[in-house]
Amino acid sequence: xxxxxxxxxxxxxxxxxxxxxxxxxxxxxxxxxxxxxxxxxxxxxxxxxxxxxxxxxxxxxxxxxxxxxxxxxxxxxxxxxxxxxxxxxxxxxxxxxxxxxxx
Amino acid sequence: xxxxxxxxxxxxxxxxxxxxxxxxxxxxxxxxxxxxxxxxxxxxxxxxxxxxxxxxxxxxxxxxxxxxxxxxxxxxxxxxxxxxxxxxxxxxxxxxxxxxxxxxxxxxxxxxxxxxxxxxxxxxxxxxxxxxxxxxxxxxxxxxxxxxxxxxxxxxxxxxxxxxxxxxxxxxxxxxxxxxxxxxxxxxxxxxxxxxxxxxxxxxxxxxxxxxxxxxxxxxxxxxxxxxxxxxxxxxxxxxxxxxxxxxxxxxxxxxxxxxxxxxxxxxxxxxxxxxxxxxxxxxxxxxxxxxxxxxxxxxxxxxxxxxxxxxxxxxxxxxxxxxxxxxxxxxxxxxxxxxxxxxxxxxxxxxxxxxxxxxxxxxxxxxxxxxxxxxxxxxxxxxxxxxxxxxxxxxxxxxxxxxxxxxxxxxxxxxxxxxxxxxxxxxxxxxxxxxxxxxxxxxxxxxxxxxxxxxxxxxxxxxxxxxxxxxxxxxxxxxxxxxxxxxxxxxxxxxxxxxxxxxxxxxxxxxxxxxxxxxxxxxxxxxxxxxxxxxxxxxxxxxxxxxxxxxxxxxxxxxxxxxxxxxxxxxxxxxxxxxxxxxxxxxxxxxxxxxxxxxxxxxxxxxxxxxxxxxxxxxxxxxxxxxxxxxxxxxxx
Numbered sequence: 001x002x003x004x005x006x007x008x009x010x011x012x013x014x015x016x017x018x019x020x021x022x023x024x025x026x027x028x029x030x031x032x033x034x035x036x037x038x039x040x041x042x043x044x045x046x047x048x049x050x051x052x053x054x055x056x057x058x059x060x061x062x063x064x065x066x067x068x069x070x071x072x073x074x075x076x077x078x079x080x081x082x083x084x085x086x087x088x089x090x091x092x093x094x095x096x097x098x099x100x101x102x103x
Numbered sequence: 104x105x106x107x108x109x110x111x112x113x114x115x116x117x118x119x120x121x122x123x124x125x126x127x128x129x130x131x132x133x134x135x136x137x138x139x140x141x142x143x144x145x146x147x148x149x150x151x152x153x154x155x156x157x158x159x160x161x162x163x164x165x166x167x168x169x170x171x172x173x174x175x176x177x178x179x180x181x182x183x184x185x186x187x188x189x190x191x192x193x194x195x196x197x198x199x200x201x202x203x204x205x206x207x208x209x210x211x212x213x214x215x216x217x218x219x220x221x222x223x224x225x226x227x228x229x230x231x232x233x234x235x236x237x238x239x240x241x242x243x244x245x246x247x248x249x250x251x252x253x254x255x256x257x258x259x260x261x262x263x264x265x266x267x268x269x270x271x272x273x274x275x276x277x278x279x280x281x282x283x284x285x286x287x288x289x290x291x292x293x294x295x296x297x298x299x300x301x302x303x304x305x306x307x308x309x310x311x312x313x314x315x316x317x318x319x320x321x322x323x324x325x326x327x328x329x330x331x332x333x334x335x336x337x338x339x340x341x342x343x344x345x346x347x348x349x350x351x352x353x354x355x356x357x358x359x360x361x362x363x364x365x366x367x368x369x370x371x372x373x374x375x376x377x378x379x380x381x382x383x384x385x386x387x388x389x390x391x392x393x394x395x396x397x398x399x400x401x402x403x404x405x406x407x408x409x410x411x412x413x414x415x416x417x418x419x420x421x422x423x424x425x426x427x428x429x430x431x432x433x434x435x436x437x438x439x440x441x442x443x444x445x446x447x448x449x450x451x452x453x454x455x456x457x458x459x460x461x462x463x464x465x466x467x468x469x470x471x472x473x474x475x476x477x478x479x480x481x482x483x484x485x486x487x488x489x490x491x492x493x494x495x496x497x498x499x500x501x502x503x504x505x506x507x508x509x510x511x512x513x514x515x516x517x518x519x520x521x522x523x524x525x526x527x528x529x530x531x532x533x534x535x536x537x538x539x540x541x542x543x544x545x546x547x548x549x550x551x552x553x554x555x556x557x558x559x560x561x562x563x564x565x566x567x568x569x570x571x572x573x574x575x576x577x578x579x580x581x582x583x584x585x586x587x588x589x590x591x592x593x594x595x596x597x598x599x600x601x602x603x604x605x606x607x608x609x610x611x612x613x614x615x616x617x618x619x620x621x622x623x624x625x626x627x628x629x630x631x632x633x634x635x636x637x638x639x640x641x642x643x644x645x646x647x648x649x650x651x652x653x654x655x656x657x658x659x660x661x662x663x664x665x666x667x668x669x670x671x672x673x674x675x676x677x678x679x680x681x682x683x684x685x686x687x688x689x690x691x692x693x694x695x696x697x698x699x700x701x702x703x704x705x706x707x708x709x710x711x712x713x714x715x716x717x718x719x720x721x722x723x724x725x726x727x728x729x730x731x732x733x734x735x736x737x738x739x740x741x
Contacts, residue, residue, distance in 0.1 A: 021716065025709055033709070095709060102706030 009050035030083045030093040034076065041072055073077035107152040107240070109166045111192055112231035113148045116245040118142035119224035119425045122217060132217030133537045136207045139224045143203060146231065147196035147686040154189045159591045160495045161185065162301060175296050183237035183300055186592045187370055187435065191234040194439055197228045198359045198446050201563035205450055206351045208458060208559040219259060219349070226252035230360050234367065238298035239288045242368070246284070246328070249361045250277055257348040266740035276341040280331020285367075287324025291315065302396055304374040315379070321405045322375045325368060325388075334421045335363025342416055346462075347407040350453030353408060358415045358449050359442040360576060364528055366422040366438050372429055384512055387427025391521045393420030396653060398528035403649025405635055407452045410536050413444055414488065417525060421503055424522060427669075428515060430506025432589040437499035439588075444487035444496055447567035451481035455540060458553035464536060465634060469545040476561045478541040480568035485537045487571040489530035489617045495574030497614075500526065504613050523616050531618025534719050538628040639679070 016039055023036025029086030045065045087093050118139045126135040163187025170178040182188070186532040203223060210219055222559050229252055233245035258270030292298055294317050295307040307313065313321070329335070334342035337640065345357045356362070369376060369386065376383050394417045401413035425434035454477040459467055471478040487494035490501070504526075506520045545551040577588050632641065639646045648654065705711075727733060 021712075024712055067541075095707065099706030102704060 005052045006050055009046060013043040013046040013050070016040075018044065028094050030086065030095055030098075031080070033095060034083065036078045037079075038072065039074060041068075045069070057094075062072055104583040105165075106156060107148055107166070107269060108149070108153050108184050108192075108235060111149050111196070112228050112235060114142040114146045115139065115224045115228040115231065116604060118451075119221055119465060122221040124223060127217040127221065129216075132220075134421040135217045135220035136203055137221050138148075138439065139227075140200060140203050141651045142224065143196055143200040147200055150189070150196050153184065154193055157184060157186055157189045157591075159186060159639075160593060164301065165235075167237065177297070177299075177312070178240060179238055179299065180241060181237040184234040184235075184667060187367075189210050190435065190439065190592070192231060192589075194442050194473055195227070195230050195234060198442050198567075199223075199230075199355055200264045201566055202351045202355045202359075202446060202450070204347075205453070205563040207353075208557045209351055209453055210349060215259065217571050217692070219256075222252055222255045222259070223352075223355070226256065226356060230364070233364055237300060237620040239291060239300070239303075239372075240298045242371070243285065243504065246332070246368075247281070248366065249356075250274065250281070250332070250643075251354050253277075253345070253361055258350055259352065263347070266347040267339075267681070268521045270347070273341040273345050276338055277331040278648075280328045280338055282327075283324045284328025284331075287321045287328070290323045290324065294321075300371065303666070307594060310375055311650055315376075318375055318380040319382050322372070322379040323372050323385060325375065326370050326382060326386055329365030329368050329423075330389065331365070332395075332421065333362050334416045335365070335389050335420060335423060336396055337655070339397065339416045340659060341395060343409050344402075344413040346406070346412050348410065350449060350456060353412070354449030354453065356448045357412065359446040362415060362419060363422070363438050363442065366419060366434060368425070369426050370431065370435055370660070373426070374662060376426070377429075383427050383429070385427075387424050387459065387512060387518060390420045390423030390427050391427070391518050394424060394525045394529075395420075395521050396655075398532065399649050400527045400652050401532040402528065403646055403652070405637075407455065407467075407540065408449070408462055408534060410532060411445070411448055411452055411466075414448075414529065414532065417529065418445065418488070419526065421500070421522070423505055424518065425503040427511035428507050428512055429517065430503055432511070432592050433499065433502035435508040436577070436588055436594060437496075437500055439577065440487065440495035440571075443567055443574050444475050444494075444571040445551040447480060447564065447571050448484040448488065448672065450560070450564055451484060454556040454564065455481075455553075457556050457560070459547070459549050460545075464539040466547045467540045467545070467550050468543045469727070470553055471541040473545075474541075476555060476564060480564040480571075482537060482539065483568045483571050485533045487574070488533050489621060490526060490613060491617055491621075492614060493572075493575065495571050496577030501610055501613055505609050508605075508609055509726050522588050523612065526616045527620040530617040531624050534621045534624035535627065535633050538624060539633055541618055557623075565610075 019038045019074060020039030020041075023039060024033050025036075027033045027036060045068055048060075049061050049065055053059060083093055088100060090098055092098075112179070120134045120507070121138055122181075126138065128130050162183055165182035165184050167179050167181030172178070203220070206223070210216055229245045229248035233242055233249060236242040236245060254270045254274045257273050258266050260266045261270075288298070293304065294313050295303055297303060297307065308318075333340045342357060342362065346353055350359070376386065388609060397413045397416035397588065401410050401417065404410045404413060418437070421435050422434045422441070425431075425437060453475065454468060456462060456465065458470070458477075459475060461467070483494065487496035491499045504519065504522055507515055507522050510518075512518070545553075583613060596626050624633065627638075631637070635646075635650065639650075642649075651657065
């Protein structure tokens with residue numbers, strides 16, 4: 001039943017997190033960067049599930065994770081809306097070009 | 104019935120209030136002098152009555168109002184009634200009264216007529232208060248008040264730049280001495296715990312609380328105030344410039360009363376000086392030096408008022424010399440007679456200036472036949488100042504010379520020689536003035552058409568002239584107190600030593616020297632050799648230095664302009680560039696740091712993420728290096 005050890009889950013989550021981070025850092029397209037953020041969020045979700053199962057032996061954490069995924073969907077919608085507005089203002093979604101806040 | 108002495112200073116104060124509130128503008132300002140004269144006449148009457156009641160040589164306090172108590176220190180407002188204050192009250196009231204009467208004529212038609220008498224009443228009030236005060240602090244208040252009035256009256260014609268700057272000079276220069284005076288008063292109060300003269304004299308000093316060092320320091324500090332006020336070397340430079348004020352002001356404030364306040368202060372605190380021989384020696388030396396220096400400078404002046412101003416400085420030095428050698432009575436006696444004849448001389452000068460509209464004696468001459476009363480009273484004043492028998496100055500000057508001769512100070516024969524030289528110089532410059540002004544023939548058209556001043560001006564001249572003639576008799580019999588002045592002021596003082604041969608020898612010496620001075624002046628007059636040019640020929644070099652006031656004013660100017668001003672410029676540069684530069688530097692540095700740090704804000708979210716990433720990694724590495732236990736601690740499942 002408990003065939004897969006905790007470490008594996010953690011390694012998966014770490015891999016996912018790093019891939020997401022890489023995406024966030026390297027993608028010049030805003031939507032690509034947003035996708036990277038989603039991956040990092042889901043890596044955290046996997047960690048939550050794995051630790052809960054490890055410490056409590058139950059799967060109740062699925063409730064929280066489902067809520068998080070729902071909220072993340074809403075957040076993604078907001079993010080896409082922001083990008084859409086950015087595109088309308090700057091006529092580009094290249095994050096290198098969006099540097100109005102440069103000091 | 105005891106005389107309410109406290110009322111004496113308050114009456115002129117009431118006059119000041121009424122004049123200041125009601126009589127400053129033209130229609131009512133005519134009443135101003137009469138109000139003041141009324142108040143002064145009442146004060147004079149009171150002070151003469153008070154004099155009769157003062158027992159010789161002892162003092163008591165009149166009305167004392169406790170103003171406030173701070174810790175052990177009491178601040179009092181009260182009057183001290185003793186022979187010294189009694190004498191001074193009467194002298195100040197009398198001279199002030201005569202000068203106010205004279206002012207009616209002299210100041211007629213001046214702009215600010217009411218203001219003039221308002222200031223004069225405030226001054227008289229302050230001077231009387233200064234004289235009557237029963238403690239050091241109260242004396243100091245009035246001391247500053249007379250200084251203020253002096254400032255206001257020197258600058259009476261404040262639209263004239265010379266008058267305005269002379270007023271400032273007087274105020275600033277006397278301030279140097281006053282700082283010392285204040286420190287001295289505070290020193291005494293701190294050590295003795297009281298400001299009160301009687302307590303200081305009879306309780307504190309005999310108990311030996313002060314100690315020799317503190318007594319000497321306090322006496323010298325108080326003397327520094329007197330040096331400023333009485334225009335002693337080296338703070339004498341303000342007095343000749345103070346002649347920019349109206350002449351009656353010069354007569355009252357800068358000859359008869361206020362400048363004598365320094366001598367009065369030393370006399371008032373004489374118990375301190377008597378306990379500090381070193382301080383007395385300083386007083387004597389400064390006095391002798393001032394007397395000689397000012398008498399020499401007086402020879403080189405051509406402005407009638409400046410000659411009299413330097414003469415005043417010289418005579419004040421004489422009084423200081425007398426006090427310094429222990430001639431307490433001699434100093435105060437000379438103060439009294441000097442108040443009469445110097446006020447007289449200034450009023451005569453005012454009368455002359457009124458007639459010829461110039462201060463320069465080179466532009467006068469031959470006024471004797473045109474202004475006979477002024478000329479004769481001025482001659483009486485000059486004889487009194489020169490010390491010719493039987494005029495007032497003869498008696499007091501002789502007392503001083505005798506006191507110097509018999510003193511026990513080291514080197515008192517040198518001081519006696521200096522004093523005798525001053526007698527010669529005094530007689531010479533005074534008769535140079537008189538001959539150039541009144542004798543010979545007029546040197547200008549204005550002098551040719553001069554005529555005598557009105558009776559309101561010559562009246563006071565006559566009274567003061569009479570006092571200059573008979574004032575010396577006060578020594579023998581002081582009318583209000585029915586005893587001689589020396590018995591009245593200091594009944595317990597030991598009679599002066601010396602045989603009658605020495606006594607008459609001293610008198611003969613001073614008389615001969617004075618007559619020699621007059622004789623030289625007379626010879627100079629006969630040969631037309633009294634003018635600046637001919638004097639400069641007969642005294643090459645020396646005369647020029649007298650004319651330039653022995654370069655003392657130049658030395659001050661050099662010091663202020665070259666050293667002080669350069670110093671202030673350096674300080675200003677330091678302030679502007681170093682102190683201010685430091686403040687500016689902080690602002691500049693903050694700005695530059697902002698400009699530098701600004702580059703960190705790239706505006707690119709991805710860059711921030713990288714920074715966060717590396718920061719977290721760095722934190723983890725540091726924590727690992729510090730031995731933080733990473734790795735999971737497995738918790739048993741419940």
